[in-house]
Amino acid sequence: MTHTPGTPPGREPALADTQRAHWQRTHTANPGMYGEHPSAPARYAAEVFAAAGAREVLELGAGHGRDALHFARAGFHVLATDFSPTGLQQLRTAAADQGLADRLAVTAHDARDPLPLPDASVDAVFAHMLLCMALSTREIEALVAEVRRVLRPGGAFVYTVRHTGDAHCGAGTGHGDDVWEHGGFAVHFFSRELVDALAAGWHLTDVHPFDEGELPRRLWRITQETPR
Structure with a gap:
């Protein structure tokens, strides 16, 4: 059995690795590409997390950090993750500049x-469009299982995804498993x-359901909680 060089055995190959490099180049060429203001889903999530009494928030796929910074300003302790070192460095700099x-x-x-x-180490998890990146269904299932593992009982998970009603679903290059690539970006459209x-x-x-951007992109904002 063979695998893509540089890709650990057992991991889905190629497309996600290509997308990782693409996002790294994009962050490098476009610092702060999404602006300084938090996304609407992050503003909603901060209210949900505060109402639940959350203190520690994990953000997955934080990019350059506009939403992570919003959670920190709202009083949460935040761990922001991303696979782009460039985006994370932009976030470190912004956090220091803002006293966060x-x-x-x-x-x-x-x-x-x-x-x-x-296990059971955070109160809330947020992910804006990370789950609908170039991930297979199996990888998405594994990630959600990991989210549940690290959440405390009663912990909230708010995530957003583009769905199969989006105009780009079925357009561009198809990779199977509801993954379509358009303009260099691959998206797993959720049913x-x-x-x-x-x-x-x-x-x-x-x-x-909500819309975002000029196309517009069609998304769902999903809220779910672990049992107490």
Whole structure:
């Protein structure tokens, strides 16, 4: 059995690694590419987390950190992860400039790997469009299992994904498993069946449709909690 050089055995090969390099180049060429203001899902998530009494928040796929900085300003202790060292360095610099370094830590992490945290160690997890990157269904299932592992009982998980009603679903280059590449970016478009399957064993409290960007992109904002 062979695998892509540089890719650990057992990991889905090629496409996600190519996308990782693409995102690294994108972050390098476009510092602060999403602006300084937090996303609407992050503002919503901060309210959900505060109402639940959360203190420690893990953000997956933080990029250059506009949402992680929002959580830190809201009073949470934040661990921000991303696979782009460039994005994380931009986040470190911004946190220091804003006096938030004591509330925000960053670590490089590939979403296909186990989370570098102990069991039941955080109160809340947030991921804006990370789960719909170039990940296979099997890798997404493994990531959600990791999220559940690190969440404390009653912990909240808020994530957003582009779904199969999006205009780019079925357009561009198809890679199978509902993954389509358009303009150099590959997206795993979520069906409602996949959302429900990922929520098995959780309390699924909300699946909220919304639009973002000029296309517009069609997304769901999903909120689910671990049992107490």
